[in-house]
Amino acid sequence: MTSYRIDHGGLIDRTRPLVFTFDGRSYTGFDGDTLASALLANGVRIMGRSFKYHRPRGPWSAWVDDPNAIMNVKLNGREFPNCAATTTYLEDGMAARSVNAFPSAQFDVKGGLDLMHRWLTAGFYYKTFMWPNWHLFEPVIRKMAGLGEISRDVFEDYVSDQVHDCCDTLVIGGGGTGLAAAREAVETGENVILVDDQKTVGGGLFRTGLIEGQAAADWVEAQVAAIESGGGRVMRATTAFGIHDHKLVGLAEHGKFGCPPRLWRLRPGRIILASGALDRPITFANNDRPGVMSLDGACEFLARYGVLVGRNIATLSNNSGAESSARTLEQAGANVVTLDPTAGHACAIGGKRLRGVELNGAFHYADTILCSGGQTPLVHLWRHAGGKLDWNDDLQAFVPGKAPEGMIAVGSANGFFDLQHALDDARAVGADTARPNKKSSYKLTPLWPKPGSKGRQWIDFQHDVTIKDVELAARENYVSVEHLKRYTTLGMASDQGKTSNMSGLAAMAAVLDRPIPEVGTTTFRPPFVPQPLALYAGQRKATLFSPLKRLKLEPEHRAADAALVEYGGWLRPGWFGSGDPTEHIFNEVQLVRETAGIFDASPLGKIEILGPDAEAFVNFAFYNTIATLKPGHVRYGFLLNERGIVMDDGVVARLGDNRFVISCSSGHVDHVRDHLEVWRQDCNDPERIFVHDTTQHWSTVTVTGPRARDILEKIDTRIELAADAFPHMTVREGTFDGAPIRVARVSFTGELSFEVSIRNTYATALWNALLKSGASIGAGPVGSEAMMILRAEKGYIIVGKDTDGLTMPHDLGFTVPRLKKKAAFIGDRSLHMQVGNETDRRALVGLEVDTGSAMLSTGAHIVADGSKPRTLGYVTSSYDSPTLKRPIALGLLEQGAERIGEKITVWHLGKTVTATVCPPCFYDPEGVHLDA
Amino acid sequence: MRDDRMKWAPAGRELATFEGDGFRFQCVTMQSQALVSASDILTRMPDALGWPDVICGQSYVLSLRRDRVLVVNGPFVQDGWDSELSQAVSDVTDALTVFEISGPNTLALMRRGAEISFEAPSRSASRLLFGFGVFAYRYESHDTVRVHVNHAHSDAFAQALRQAATRMQATLT
Incomplete structure (x- = not known):
């Protein structure tokens, strides 16, 4: 065993041992361990396999930047894929298995793929599998690709809580600078939230010795106590994963394994970014071997988990920060040899087990190689917020440049790697005072990938991108970093390039012989670390995903055995009765044609237009002339959009000189209301027109059929119902049971119809009264499916079904307003443009199949x-x-009106049939029934 | 054409009173609710309240936008256009279901559905809550909020409240 647990130190609770398995073998860890630290403590170094070549992989680092140790983890019967072992806290009973490896990470049968690496370079499948057809190879390649397997179980209760919150100052990062800044901000009276993605705040402080004369743990505890006692909040195990417009910060608060994280949508007044920095890999031959790790990562395993990652360690570092780390490891019991990788060519020697490192031809025995190629500030969130980056030549890193509004970076995230310097700066930022100007003592010798050097040198560990792939991409002219990323998949692994991007773009810069800042970086996008989709979805799923509107009369419909179906965002009766719907629907159609049907038409729009300019406005909004409509009358018409396309149809009832009610389609009410509001304010005087959507105040019951009048006459409406007193396309106001009602003689079936509207409170009484009245003559309730057939028989359209995004009113046979309406109306100009005058426009027609055809x-x-x-x-x-x-x-048929009587061919799913074009009205074209 | 009657819980089922940890919500009945629109309505009704005003009394006026208020439990006013006052009136009593959420965790519950705080005032009571357009204000106490929701979405709103309450009470452990 190369790695092991030392007998002291760490933040783990050694009194609480936890048992878990990895690839079928049982191990023990402690409370506070991560899966990775517990495995290292047990001497397990190979925790995964790389994506393409299936090379063995051990952890590179101790936290979010590790690309290697990815696992499927099962606990309490629930399995989650692609859990990062370095960020998954250990729990008793966990069963982890490596991904992309069979039967285990230690021995993977696909490991042989590595022998074919010469032929599997970047872009190989773009070139190789083009002929004869990509889809021939696709199934096999897709089967081989991917990491963890998703569980087939559905966890219904895996629903994230989502909370909105705000604060004066958000501090991202609970390391030394984050804590110092937060404390200062709290002490100036601000409402402060500090978030840190680890359970124990402190960041990398535990790797250091004394801080301002105190032990790290004591110092951290003192800062946290001061923040909390001052009213600040410290949110542990909470990741700031994205910053969006207007400083909206997405936070994922994690709990026990298997619990959905909680989403916080936080809107802070200002953001202090103290996200720290990552240790960069060094690119040398065989640098992907298990046991080649980040120096900072190794120190973190030691400081937080009491795990020494190797017994004989060689450090390769180009910066001044490595010295103290090497001493710390030595003090913990390791033999450490410090090497300078800038001195010449380096090569890791060994396979699954490291034997040493060769530097400039000299062999150095080592079971572990720890690398530090310099610090890379974590600027992801800075870039999400729109902050600029500057290249710092001394640090050989991109550091925060021009700040986005309300955001400031401190500490390592800002390129301040001296702790005391960073703490002083953070305190000044927290208190919003002048920042000290100190010189950094951090020193670094530039060390970047060298194109053309010997051996296989890894840049992206998970996706197996080597320096040769970068060279190949450059030769094939994929020289932009965005192209390089997509061609080689560099930076597209689950760590999103945290370890690989800097090396990759430096390699490209070297190949092109250009400075690194000229090559630039790829785009930083949320999330900073992968988050489950459940976090974003929250409770908006199933019936809350797109909740339907519900009818006041739904209980009556359910009691009458209605089948409830969605129509235009409403849950409505499709038909009444169980069993075969076709029979019920046909019976309902016949009921309407022979007697009468009673239909819940409540969703129909009731948008009131009120004011002295209401008449002009409705006339402007409608294609048809409404100005001539008299009070008590109703007119059918179209609403067009600016392009002259039919947006909706409906009837307008005039209740008075200054009052209209637009009864638009059920599913278009919200859109029509908003459309009217826009035009009311845009081209009209909004002080003289008001739009009130009263749709949901009313229920509407339609009585339709030759006996409709008989049904209505049996209830007391105080309205004269005789045909001459109450003709088609008129509206009357009356009462039912003391409540005001509005009755319109309009029809969607082609039969005599009365639409009775009453406020919801009285709807049940009205519905039951009409059903009772209807029952005496054999009438009954009908659903929407029957209405669909009835209106189609009559040739009445449904906008959006019988029209599309190109249909103009003259395509539907309504030509007069286009030619003769003098007043301006929405869409008028477009109707006269070339597109509106095309001779091959698609027009509404009827289609009849040959006798006996389906x-x-x-x-x-x-x-x-x-x-x-x-x-x-x-x-x-x-x-x-x-x-x-x-x-x-x-x-809809090109030149449809001229093709009446013509035989046409109809094609569907490879089969053709013939049909005859006819007028769209199949039933009662003279309107005898309608005017009854 | 699919019978979804089993997919959707019967309307009204979600509207029952619900008590959670530090909050309670229930439906309350308003005698009347009327939309009144006029260009000078906020001048004529300066007492129209928004967020987070605390409203007292049975009859009150909510400010919805610069030319519109909702008169709750007010005196009867004839629907239609009033030429004298140049105002439009529509009865919407049955269009809006009113929920009352009370208790110390009321705001915490509402924060599941909106970016809302007592420190961010608004002249208008209109806002989006759980994705629904609502009118929200405090009623008679600092931790009681009334929410007016479109009737047809009242079940969905109540369901969203219940689920948010369940999530809120669940810990991450």
């Missing part, structure tokens, strides 16, 4: 005959008509 499929193409078939239109609605005892259909 009904057409909705959506089927109407095609031109000939050697090169072309779509002339399509079927928009198609039904078996119970009334006509044959199929009927509506469609």
Whole structure:
């Protein structure tokens, strides 16, 4: 065993041992361990396999920047894929297994792929699998690709809590500078939140000795106590994973394994970024071997978990920060040899087990190689917020430059690697006072990948991107870092390039012989570390994903055995009765045609337009002329958008000189209301027009059929219902049971119809009264499916079904306003543009199939005959008509009006049938029933 | 054409009173609610309240936008256009379901559905809560909030409240 647990130190609770398994073998760790630290403590070094070559991988670091130790973890019967072992806290009973390896990470049968590495370079499958067809190879490649396996179980209760919050100052990072800044901010009276992604705040402080005369743990405890006693909040195990517009910060608060994290949408007044810095890898031959690790990572394993990662350690470092780390490891019991990697060519010797390192031809015995290629400030969140980066030549790193509004970086994240310097600076920032100007003692010798050097040198450990891949990409002209990333997959691993990006772009800079800042960085995007989708979804799933509107009369419908179906965002009765719906629907159609049906039409819009300019405004909003509409009358019309396209249809009722009610389509109410509000304020005087959406105040019950009047007459409405007193397309106001009602004689079925609207409170009484009245003559409730057939028989359209995003009103046979309406209306100009005058516009037609043929499929193409078939239109609605005892259909067809009587070919899923074009109205074209 | 009656819980089921840890929500009935719009309505009704005003009494006026208020339990006013006052009136009593959320954790519950705080005032009571357009204000106490929700979405709103309450009470352990 090379790595082991020393008998003292760390933040773990040694009195609480935890048992877990990895790849089927049982191990013991302690409370406070991560999976990675517990495995290292047990001498396990190989924890995964690389993505492409299946090379053995051990952890590179101790926290979020590790790309190697990825596992499927199961606990209490729940398995989660792709858990980072370095950030997954150990729990008793955990069963972890390596991903992308079979049967185990230690021995993986696909490890042989590495022998083929010469042929598997960057972009190999783009080139190799083009012929004869990518899809021939795709299934096998997809099967081989990917990391963990997702559980097939559905965890219904895995739903994230989501909270909005705000504060004066958010400090991101609970290391020394974060704590110092937060404490100062609290002491100036600010409402402060400090977040840190670890359970124990302190960042890398535990790796150091005394801080301002105190032991690290004591110093951290004192800062936390001061922050909390001052009213600040310290949120542990909480990751700031993204910063979005207007300083909206996404925080993921993690709990026990298997619990969905809590999402905090935090809006701070200012953000202090104290996210620290990462130790960079050094690129040398065989630098991906298990046992080659980050020097900082090794010190972190020692400081937090009491784990010494090796017994004989060689350090490769180009910076002044490594010295003290080497001494710390030595004091813990390791033999440490310090080497200077800038001196010449280095090569790790060994396979699964390291034997040493060769530097400039000299062999140095070592079971572990710890690298420190310099510090890379964690600037991801800075970039999310729109902050700029500057290249610092002394640090050989990108550091925060021009700040986004309300954000400031401190400590290592800002390129301040001297602790006391960083603490003084952070305190000044926290208190919002002048920042001290000190010179850093941190020294570094530039050390970057050298193109053309010997051996396989890894840049992206997880995705197996080597320096040769970068060279190849450059030769093939993928020289932009964004192209390099996508061509080689560099930086696209689960760590999103935290270890690989700097080396990758430095390698490209070297290949191109350009300075690193000229090559630039790729785009930093949230999330900083992977988050489960449940975090974003929260409770907006299932019926809360897109909640339907509910009818006041739903309990009555359920009691009447209604099948409830979604129509236009409402849950409505599709038909009444269980069992085969077709039979029920046909019966309901016949009921309406022969007697009468009673239909819940409550979702129909009731948008009131009020004010002295209401008449002009409705006339402006509608394609049809409304100005001539008299009080007590109703008119059908279209609402167009600016492009002259039919947006909705409906009827307008005029209740008085200054009051109209627009009854638009059920599913378009919200859109129509907003459309009217926009135009009210845009082209009109908003002080003289008001739009009130009263749709949900009312329930509407439609009585339709030849006996409709008989049904309505049996209830007391105080309205004269005779045809001459109450003709088609008029509206009357009356009462039912003392409540005001509004009755409109409009029809969507082609039959005599009365739409009775009453406020919801009285809707149940009205519905039951009408059902009772109807029952005496054999009438009953009907659902929306029957209405679909009834309106299609009559040739009435549904906007959005029988129209599309190109349909203008003259395509539907409504030509007069376009030619004669003098007043301006929305869409007018567009109707006269070239597109509106095209002779091959698709017009609404009826379609009849040959006798004995089956009904057409909705959506089927109407095609031109000939050697090169072309779509002339399509079927928009198609039904078996119970009334006509044959199929009927509506469609949009090029030059449809001129094709009446023409035989056309209809194609659907490879089959063709013939049909005859006819007028869209199949039932009662003279309107005898309507005007009854 | 799919029968979804089993997918959706019967309407009204979610509206029952719910008590959680530090909050309680229930439906309350308003005698009347009327939308009144006029360009000078806020001048004529300067007492119209927004967020986080604490409203007292049975009858009150909510400010919705610069030209619109909601009169709750006010005197009867005829629907339609009033030429004298140049104002539009529509009865919406049955269009809005009113929820009352009370208790020390009321704001914590509401924060599950909106970026809301007592420190961020608004002249208007209109806001989005759990994705629904609502009117929200404090009623008679600092930790009681009334929320007016479109009737057709009242079940969904109540369901969202219940689920948020459940999530809020669940710890991460």
